[in-house]
Amino acid sequence: MKNRLSSRTFLTMMLLFVTLNTLAQTSEDEWDMGDWSEEAVESPIFTGFIDVSAGNRISSDPVIDGAKTLRDIRLQVQWEKLLSHSSLTITSDLYYDGVLDDVKLDVREFAWQGRLDAFGEWGKYFDLKLGQQVLTWGTGDYLFLNDLFPKDYQSFFAGRNDDYLKAPSLSAKLSGFFDWGNIDLVVTPEFAADNYINGDYFSFFSSQVGSNIAPGFEVNPPYLPESPEYALRYYKTFGSSELAIYAYDGFHKSPSSQTSEGQAYFSELKVYGASIVSPAFAGLLKAEFAYYASRDDNQGTDPLTPNDQSRLLVGYEQELMKDVSGSLQWYLERTHDYSQLKLNSLTPEYDPNRSRIVLTQQLVYRLMQQTLTINAFNFYSTSDKDGFLKLRVDYSPVDQWRLATGMNLFYGDDNHTFYNQFEDASNFYASFKYFY
Amino acid sequence: MLRVTLFTFSLLVSLPGTAAVDVDELISSAEKVAYYSGEDGRSDARMMIVDSQGRKQMRQFTILRRDIEDNGDQQMMVFFSRPTDVKDTVFRVEKHADIGIDDDRWLYLPALDLVKRISAGDKRTSFVGSHFFYEDVSGRAISEDSFELMNETSENYILKATPKSADSVEFSYYHVSISKQTKLPVNIDFFNQDGVNYRRVEAIKIEEIQGFPTVVRSKVSDLINGGYTLMEFRNISYDLGLPDDVFSERSLRTPPRQWLK
Numbered sequence: 001m002k003n004r005l006s007s008r009t010f011l012t013m014m015l016l017f018v019t020l021n022t023l024a025q026t027s028e029d030e031w032d033m034g035d036w037s038e039e040a041v042e043s044p045i046f047t048g049f050i051d052v053s054a055g056n057r058i059s060s061d062p063v064i065d066g067a068k069t070l071r072d073i074r075l076q077v078q079w080e081k082l083l084s085h086s087s088l089t090i091t092s093d094l095y096y097d098g099v100l101d102d103v104k105l106d107v108r109e110f111a112w113q114g115r116l117d118a119f120g121e122w123g124k125y126f127d128l129k130l131g132q133q134v135l136t137w138g139t140g141d142y143l144f145l146n147d148l149f150p151k152d153y154q155s156f157f158a159g160r161n162d163d164y165l166k167a168p169s170l171s172a173k174l175s176g177f178f179d180w181g182n183i184d185l186v187v188t189p190e191f192a193a194d195n196y197i198n199g200d201y202f203s204f205f206s207s208q209v210g211s212n213i214a215p216g217f218e219v220n221p222p223y224l225p226e227s228p229e230y231a232l233r234y235y236k237t238f239g240s241s242e243l244a245i246y247a248y249d250g251f252h253k254s255p256s257s258q259t260s261e262g263q264a265y266f267s268e269l270k271v272y273g274a275s276i277v278s279p280a281f282a283g284l285l286k287a288e289f290a291y292y293a294s295r296d297d298n299q300g301t302d303p304l305t306p307n308d309q310s311r312l313l314v315g316y317e318q319e320l321m322k323d324v325s326g327s328l329q330w331y332l333e334r335t336h337d338y339s340q341l342k343l344n345s346l347t348p349e350y351d352p353n354r355s356r357i358v359l360t361q362q363l364v365y366r367l368m369q370q371t372l373t374i375n376a377f378n379f380y381s382t383s384d385k386d387g388f389l390k391l392r393v394d395y396s397p398v399d400q401w402r403l404a405t406g407m408n409l410f411y412g413d414d415n416h417t418f419y420n421q422f423e424d425a426s427n428f429y430a431s432f433k434y435f436y
Numbered sequence: 437m438l439r440v441t442l443f444t445f446s447l448l449v450s451l452p453g454t455a456a457v458d459v460d461e462l463i464s465s466a467e468k469v470a471y472y473s474g475e476d477g478r479s480d481a482r483m484m485i486v487d488s489q490g491r492k493q494m495r496q497f498t499i500l501r502r503d504i505e506d507n508g509d510q511q512m513m514v515f516f517s518r519p520t521d522v523k524d525t526v527f528r529v530e531k532h533a534d535i536g537i538d539d540d541r542w543l544y545l546p547a548l549d550l551v552k553r554i555s556a557g558d559k560r561t562s563f564v565g566s567h568f569f570y571e572d573v574s575g576r577a578i579s580e581d582s583f584e585l586m587n588e589t590s591e592n593y594i595l596k597a598t599p600k601s602a603d604s605v606e607f608s609y610y611h612v613s614i615s616k617q618t619k620l621p622v623n624i625d626f627f628n629q630d631g632v633n634y635r636r637v638e639a640i641k642i643e644e645i646q647g648f649p650t651v652v653r654s655k656v657s658d659l660i661n662g663g664y665t666l667m668e669f670r671n672i673s674y675d676l677g678l679p680d681d682v683f684s685e686r687s688l689r690t691p692p693r694q695w696l697k
Contacts, residue, residue: 030484030666031653031666031668047520047523048520049520078520078523082693084693085693085694087693108547113689113690114690115690127686127689127690129689133549134547134548134549135549136548136549136550162548163547163548165548166548166549175686175689175690177681177684177686182685182686240540242553277553279538279540279555279556282555282556283555283556284553284554284555284556317555318555319555319556319557319558322558322560322561322606323561325555325557369485369487369562369565369567369663370562370564370565371487371565396521397487397491397493398491398492398493399493399494399518399519399520399521402521435519435520435521436520
């Protein structure tokens, strides 16, 4: 949908909507605390927020015109209907994207969720969630091994709120709860890809070209799979430790494969893994493993399709002092059949290392009665000699609004490595969010 | 029973005003009355946080609690409904009375569908931005302090509590007033190393609910900068027979609606 509204008109419409929705708000004597009277005043029909965000490139990108990396005017509307043993929820964002000059609708959630008690005795062990929804599991912070639900890296890189790192998918999630453990089965009837870096906002490295490109490409059927994805998790708590086993059957989440004609596509992928989280020392220790079976390239001989990989994560987090917490993660991507990859590679100078190792460090400092949060998260790859530093400050002294500012900084030595290829995507941003 | 009563009575008659108070028993019953009424309970709660500049924030939530044993382990779920920013966020605690075992804590963030295990932290940090600490909500284990009876008025016993592990807390000692009638702690004044009373937790309004004396309004004040938080409880009930499986990961994603109404 091409934009026919000016951004100012769009903002005015949003403000009008919010004003109408919150006209009934009042505040009285100290213990009255607003509208919590005996006869409860009707809750607002809608809740949500308006967000205005802007971000710019720190330096220019030779293959993308313009400095803008983020220009959002966003209205989120949430509506919830509680039924006797279930609920219906809609959370939808309408926003004007000033970088692409487009108005977009992002339905984050449109789902029915409930217990299956009504379907007989067995039903009390099962919950079902049907519809558009955001899904998450696994143990890593910003590193995903067994979580193959869609991510939105464009939002992540642009500095949108962390909520937007996960993209929604149209899925059915059946959860079973038993003495011997809990089971989640997620079926996504039509493959949901990541919102990967495609050149719309940020350029990426092309090994064929030997430099960054920004084609703004989309992958369409038949190269975009239309078949289902299946994700399975079994988990159980033993004392204070949580153990989980995972399986996934679907496709690589970004179009990392190419046909011999150079057409990008999503090749088949199966993933098996496990994780454990346990209190240790004064904090939490976690470990996660995943085996990526790249079905279209079992032997690793096809240079245009990713090889099998083993991925391993070990992390630890603890409170360092009052209101300051820290975490460390060590992450490994081990490429299998590496000699085959080298043997068949078309661009050996840009091949990834056999082992890609990433260390992450995080510090979170909450101060001023938790109204101000400073968050620093750094990815550093010892094998690629590159990294990605995320800095963010959030300030919200009242319930109605939140101010945030931050910086995404990509750095490194070589122009083709995982993080440093986005060096020109480095940006700073600010956002103002008003809740209604 | 009769004998005990008579004995107690005679003791009171013979030693007026200096009746020996069993401090251990007093604080143990105060802990039970304050945090363990009934086998389980539910309550709607609302907090108003007022900072030193008079700016207000509000938090609204429902608490479900289940005791594994009196004065012992507890399970707790806190379902947030307001403000918009934290709506549908759920906080889950498995409280371990043994101070050698950290509580297990989880947070559910609905926008990401993320169940986040929270590392055992300082319990004396702000509970969701309020002047209440986590420990004020879940209860500070009485085994962490040494108590001595300081004073008594016609209504209250006043005890001085000194932490056994002084470097684990920000206070040097506190004074707690325990109501003779209800055994509820009604006022706690915290003092720092200089003997300055910098923080106060007080019960503002107490009602009897299903026979249990219950604090329905309480207040925490920062006596240095003037900020404070009011907390009010409504729709309180005890002994609902809350099943074990309400206190599980399942309830984070699918809240047990029948207990939240």
